[in-house]
Amino acid sequence: xxxxxxxxxxxxxxxxxxxxxxxxxxxxxxxxxxxxxxxxxxxxxxxxxxxxxxxxxxxxxxxxxxxxxxxxxxxxxxxxxxxxxxxxxxxxxxxxxxxxxxxxxxxxxxxxxxxxxxxxxxxxxxxxxxxxxxxxxxxxxxxxxxxxxxxxxxxxxxxxxxxxxxxxxxxxxxxxxxxxxxxxxxxxxxxxxxxxxxxxxxxxxxxxxxxxxxxxxxxxxxxxxxxxxxxxxxxxxxxxxxxxxxxxxxxxxxxxxxxxxxxxxxxxxxxxxxx
Amino acid sequence: xxxxxxxxxxxxxxxxxxxxxxxxxxxxxxxxxxxxxxxxxxxxxxxxxxxxxxxxxxxxxxxxxxxxxxxxxxxxxxxxxxxxxxx
Numbered sequence: 001x002x003x004x005x006x007x008x009x010x011x012x013x014x015x016x017x018x019x020x021x022x023x024x025x026x027x028x029x030x031x032x033x034x035x036x037x038x039x040x041x042x043x044x045x046x047x048x049x050x051x052x053x054x055x056x057x058x059x060x061x062x063x064x065x066x067x068x069x070x071x072x073x074x075x076x077x078x079x080x081x082x083x084x085x086x087x088x089x090x091x092x093x094x095x096x097x098x099x100x101x102x103x104x105x106x107x108x109x110x111x112x113x114x115x116x117x118x119x120x121x122x123x124x125x126x127x128x129x130x131x132x133x134x135x136x137x138x139x140x141x142x143x144x145x146x147x148x149x150x151x152x153x154x155x156x157x158x159x160x161x162x163x164x165x166x167x168x169x170x171x172x173x174x175x176x177x178x179x180x181x182x183x184x185x186x187x188x189x190x191x192x193x194x195x196x197x198x199x200x201x202x203x204x205x206x207x208x209x210x211x212x213x214x215x216x217x218x219x220x221x222x223x224x225x226x227x228x229x230x231x232x233x234x235x236x237x238x239x240x241x242x243x244x245x246x247x248x249x250x251x252x253x254x255x256x257x258x259x260x261x262x263x264x265x266x267x268x269x270x271x272x273x274x275x
Numbered sequence: 276x277x278x279x280x281x282x283x284x285x286x287x288x289x290x291x292x293x294x295x296x297x298x299x300x301x302x303x304x305x306x307x308x309x310x311x312x313x314x315x316x317x318x319x320x321x322x323x324x325x326x327x328x329x330x331x332x333x334x335x336x337x338x339x340x341x342x343x344x345x346x347x348x349x350x351x352x353x354x355x356x357x358x359x360x361x362x
């Protein structure tokens with residue numbers, strides 16, 4: 001049977017690959033991602049499930065699923081030209097992806113099917129740092145955390161729980177790692193960016209509150225606090241917390257092995273490895 | 276309202292290199308065939324991102340206008356204008 005072996009929460013800031021290329025392997029961002037990568041490699045996963053919020057590069061305003069699963073042999077990215085990121089071709093496991101989608105739909109989650117797609121920096125940047133040789137198959141699960149109305153925090157957590165059950169029913173002996181990616185407080189290109197910059201962190205207090213909840217495994221309280229209004233008050237990509245909440249459904253009551261909060265960037269790095 | 280057309284245009288600046296170049300060299304001609312209102316066309320060509328924002332254009336997509344420096348936008352100009360849109 002397949003088993004979940006590890007889970008990670010990381011940011012996907014599009015210019016981080018360029019910063020790390022410029023500042024080298026001892027730079028803060030490089031070291032934070034290295035910690036996640038070391039844990040990820042120690043977990044020896046066979047397949048990765050990544051919860052991601054697309055930035056209108058996989059989907060668009062004319063066709064915008066709230067939940068979707070990529071069911072394909074292979075997909076490419078990034079399709080939004082982040083600096084210092086090569087084009088990647090990534091394998092997937094369409095039979096497992098279709099199984100996850102079926103279990104999701106049977107459990108009441110109307111998960112859209114996507115078979116011919118590219119992904120943007122939000123999938124590629126975490127993989128670029130955590131599995132740069134791209135030797136592992138990856139199944140992307142898309143959650144609309146950007147374009148209101150957003151799905152509720154509870155619903156995203158529950159979707160994660162259903163997919164966890166679906167993986168545990170899969171008959172092949174696969175080791176599965178889960179990634180949830182995004183920021184907690186971040187405004188991108190919107191009115192609350194910093195002067196002269198393309199982003200800003202409007203609400204560091206919320207980052208602290210979210211990280212306290214994650215560190216103490218108080219996920220129910222975090223779900224109650226994470227209303228759409230509260231997440232978007234923290235920035236126009238504040239709904240990326242939903243990717244973390246879906247990932248946290250795989251973690252249970254475990255405390256993180258590491259949780260590095262980057263208040264000034266509005267996000268955190270966390271990892272749980274238990275097998 | 277042709278907000279979807281404006282949003283599509285912004286993404287074409289990312290995806291279509293030839294269109295991107297036309298938007299740099301002669302933006303009025305590049306968007307001449309698009310079905311936009313006079314107000315939308317004017318706001319776009321003026322790089323008035325605060326007004327486009329109020330019209331409902333998505334900011335991730337407007338970011339491409341700034342990133343590729345079309346319609347007179349640079350990062351300092353974009354930042355100042357979008358910040359003036361308030362929240």
